[in-house]
Amino acid sequence: xxxxxxxxxxxxxxxxxxxxxxxxxxxxxxxxxxxxxxxxxxxxxxxxxxxxxxxxxxxxxxxxxxxxxxxxxxxxxxxxxxxxxxxxxxxxxxxxxxxxxxxxxxxxxxxxxxxxxxxxxxxxxxxxxxxxxxxxxxxxxxxxxxxxxxxxxxxxxxxxxxxxxxxxxxxxxxxxxxxxxxxxxxxxxxxxxxxxxxxxxxxxxxxxxxxxxxxxxxxxxxxxxxxxxxxxxxxxxxxxxxxxxxxxxxxxxxxxxxxxxxxxxxxxxxxxxxxxxxxxxxxxxxxxxxxx
Amino acid sequence: xxxxxxxxxxxxxxxxxxxxxxxxxxxxxxxxxxxxxxxxxxxxxxxxxxxxxxxxxxxxxxxxxxxxxxxxxxxxxxxxxxxxxxxxxx
Numbered sequence: 001x002x003x004x005x006x007x008x009x010x011x012x013x014x015x016x017x018x019x020x021x022x023x024x025x026x027x028x029x030x031x032x033x034x035x036x037x038x039x040x041x042x043x044x045x046x047x048x049x050x051x052x053x054x055x056x057x058x059x060x061x062x063x064x065x066x067x068x069x070x071x072x073x074x075x076x077x078x079x080x081x082x083x084x085x086x087x088x089x090x091x092x093x094x095x096x097x098x099x100x101x102x103x104x105x106x107x108x109x110x111x112x113x114x115x116x117x118x119x120x121x122x123x124x125x126x127x128x129x130x131x132x133x134x135x136x137x138x139x140x141x142x143x144x145x146x147x148x149x150x151x152x153x154x155x156x157x158x159x160x161x162x163x164x165x166x167x168x169x170x171x172x173x174x175x176x177x178x179x180x181x182x183x184x185x186x187x188x189x190x191x192x193x194x195x196x197x198x199x200x201x202x203x204x205x206x207x208x209x210x211x212x213x214x215x216x217x218x219x220x221x222x223x224x225x226x227x228x229x230x231x232x233x234x235x236x237x238x239x240x241x242x243x244x245x246x247x248x249x250x251x252x253x254x255x256x257x258x259x260x261x262x263x264x265x266x267x268x269x270x271x272x273x274x275x276x277x278x279x280x281x282x283x284x285x286x287x288x289x290x291x292x
Numbered sequence: 293x294x295x296x297x298x299x300x301x302x303x304x305x306x307x308x309x310x311x312x313x314x315x316x317x318x319x320x321x322x323x324x325x326x327x328x329x330x331x332x333x334x335x336x337x338x339x340x341x342x343x344x345x346x347x348x349x350x351x352x353x354x355x356x357x358x359x360x361x362x363x364x365x366x367x368x369x370x371x372x373x374x375x376x377x378x379x380x381x382x
Contacts, residue, residue: 233304233307234304234305234307234308234309234325237304237309238311249313254313258302262302262303266305
């Protein structure tokens with residue numbers, strides 16, 4: 001039977017309509033974000049799962065590669081009139097197809113294998129697009145919390161973001177993981193920034209519905225020795241760009257992401273850490289950035 | 293000459309930087325800072341669409357109090373840097 005669940009992530013509500021079985025399958029990740037009252041007012045988007053035969057035929061769409069991150073994940077995109085079309089590929093297989101309406105508030109998704117791969121990527125994409133103009137950004141980052149403040153670790157895939165979080169948890173007392181892959185950041189009216197846990201956390205099952213003020217953002221790079229320095233202005237801005245999701249070729253979204261990122265550069269200390277995967281890296285990082 | 297699609301001028305903390313925001317600019321991780329004159333010229337080049345050293349020199353002389361000779365040299369220099377960075381096509 002079809003059912004609709006409403007979820008709230010970083011204060012933004014969205015709805016997913018799907019078969020009960022699939023909604024149950026989502027529960028481990030999305031359960032902590034489920035809204036009990038089922039109120040569908042003020043949703044940032046609504047995603048509906050459909051069967052293959054109920055998906056509109058897609059013709060004359062020129063597909064372009066939008067994202068090619070890690071582990072063979074690809075997202076292809078194209079325009080069909082006012083609508084936007086997306087394909088979610090894992091290695092050499094198309095795992096799902098999505099069609100959105102012109103303002104990207106409603107989307108239809110086909111996920112024939114029901115692996116949650118396409119569904120997770122579709123929801124993340126819709127979330128990033130819908131909230132870009134709302135002082136919100138979906139990050140690619142591993143985040144820890146220490147004494148009420150969150151510290152975000154950024155870097156290319158394989159740099160060791162998760163490893164660095166684990167080093168903090170092991171060697172810095174009172175530290176815990178907030179999210180290991182896709183946290184959400186919001187810039188508040190007073191310029192301060194808050195990071196939120198989300199239903200997406202990469203390979204680590206850490207789906208916590210929590211939020212903390214951001215104490216610092218650290219860009220990591222593997223190096224033969226540990227060294228940390230502060231980034232300012234455009235340098236900080238440019239280092240953060242590859243770690244924020246969203247479709248920057250859409251001008252209103254790009255403007256929204258820019259505004260969020262600019263506010264972060266002005267209000268949050270941002271650092272560059274050359275590091276080894278060792279205890280000293282975690283201690284150097286902690287001692288430098290938690291003093292600010 | 294034309295600006296390549298997807299390169300956008302952004303103001304960050306009062307400084308100007310070119311950011312790749314198109315599908316074809318994903319790997320543009322470079323930090324390309326502009327001073328105020330270069331930023332103004334980039335926007336003017338965008339307004340003109342199809343621009344030349346002469347058309348930008350002329351525009352620069354109308355906007356700023358500068359001799360044609362100096363303006364021409366500055367514009368040629370800036371366009372050279374744009375070309376080397378891959379953000380325009382000759």
